[in-house]
Amino acid sequence: MRVLPLHRPDNADYSCISYWVLGESNLPADRNTLIDTGSTDPANVEYFLGVMARQPKGVGKRAVEQVVLTHGHFDHSGGLRGIEDQFAPDVYAWHPAGRAPRPIRDGMPLTVGDQAAVLLHTPGHSEDSVCVFLPATGTLFSGDTLYRISDHLGSYPQAYLDSLERLSRLDVRAVYPGHGSPITRDASDFIRACLANVSHSPIQD
Template identity: 30%
Template sequence: MTDPTRARVDHGVSSGTFSLDGQTFDVDNNIWVVGDDRECIVIDAPHNVADILAVVGHREVKAIVCTHAHDDHVRVAPALRDEVGAPIMLHPDDKPLWELTHPERPWDESLVDEQLIEVGDTTLQVLHTPGHAPGAVCLYAPDLGCIFTGDTLFNGGPGATGRSYSDENLIKESIRMRLFALPDDTVVHTGHGDDTTIGAESRRLGRFRRPRRLPGEEVAP
């Protein structure tokens, strides 16, 4: 039986389109909701508010945390905010992308690297991982043994680059320096498609690893 007081990860899928640089593609986006039976945060706000609310249920939404501002990840963020009364959180480096979709409706709170977001009995740490988008972030939940990578890291490798505001070298640097420093058994919940693990992807891409300091760790002399 699930403990209603313990945080967990709930999942859904929403279908729609992604448009950038004059091209449009059909896409299925994962919906990730983290929290307990009372409250939760929603990670990204893709195509349909009803799809997201079906995963949320009757819980209070504390925040809508956007991994980046491509339209398939933020299209219904303002509408979801209107529905649940929760702030939209986004890294400010993604302002140009956000304004392509919502030029008249700003987000509410700016994310910063290493920021901690509390929900239920767990904490998510913001990791700024630019490359797929300038303000792309991943959300690391050590208590839950997982990380939410948006479109930075997939089952199979890095997210797409080659479009406006993206940088192939930078996304690889972000993955190797920030994500591959995490434990190998960390489950990777992606923006699209199947889960993977940090270990599986670091083996796939090659282990160019440099330890990073995590909260509470002592700095080695």
Template identity: 30%
Template sequence: MRVEKVVTSGTFSLDGGTWEVDNNVWLLGDDDEVLVIDAAHDAERIEAAVGGRRVVGIACTHAHDDHVNAAPALAAATGAPVLLHPDDEVLWKLAHPSATPGGALADGRILRVGGVDAHVLHTPGHAPGAVCLYVPDLGALFSGDTLFQGGPGATGRPYSDFPTIIASISRRLLTLPAETVVHTGHGADTRIGAEAPHLEDWIRRGH
């Protein structure tokens, strides 16, 4: 089993604004099969990184367009279902009005790939249907835009809420083992133990 990262570049658009962004696309798998986490910007490049392995699913940590804009094309190329929490369908429709996800990332669902289990944790706040994927066997968390090195994801856009993201992080993420590696949606990795001491500072800054 291994975790691979592909960095893709494009734009994020919401509420009348557009920004240039680099996204982390994560591949969790072995030599035979792989789970793609957040198909951003470049379906051909992601498919090349898959390298002919069976794609068991295309998991979306949330449906902001920079995290899902390549998902339908990757699904068509690989035959894998796009998986999204139902609470983010409103954001999905902004990015893909005529496409629908192929399955639901309900809280507590387990995605099995390469002999390990990825547990779906519903962590709303950055987006209503935001999820993280926790892989206990690897000591790894795929946090999307919920938790970054240095603090929580942004909550200044529609469908986001600061108290909700703080509750999600404190109740669902900071309770994980301190050594858990956090693979984020943008930028560098961190660890749960590095972020946990700063919760009160985040709350103060948020107010």
């Protein structure tokens, strides 16, 4: 599996980090997958296309065969139309989106790159938040469900606490979040630390 973070270096527009996931050997069975599409700024799609043009994608295969939206906030889904115009992908999202919608069910299996993945409904940041988990490598694409929570000063909905508890039970070895650097060392400890801080914070019903 190859994971390529996509985010304009100049950071001129507020946008998430998108992840382009490809198979290691570019086999016909691989599913070239874009996790989140960034904001509506056309320059984001232009940047994505420039990166994609330089990478092998498999003979006769589209660079993006499917999109997974971790949630519908504009900085994660705003660029969908531009990606659809270029590649006409299937679009997996908790709430149906795009021209070829594929509504997500909790626990739904999906091939991402060359690996089996599970789509997990993890509400809390938003009602429609999902994570993409690849058990074979312990890789978690977390959208905005995971971010660095280092104190007890915030307040959180019960759904968010429940989602963190669920993620803490997985064998996660790498976290690719929607904002910030990937966590490739002690990823499970990172999740448990976030959970501990949230659990000691005010919880909303």
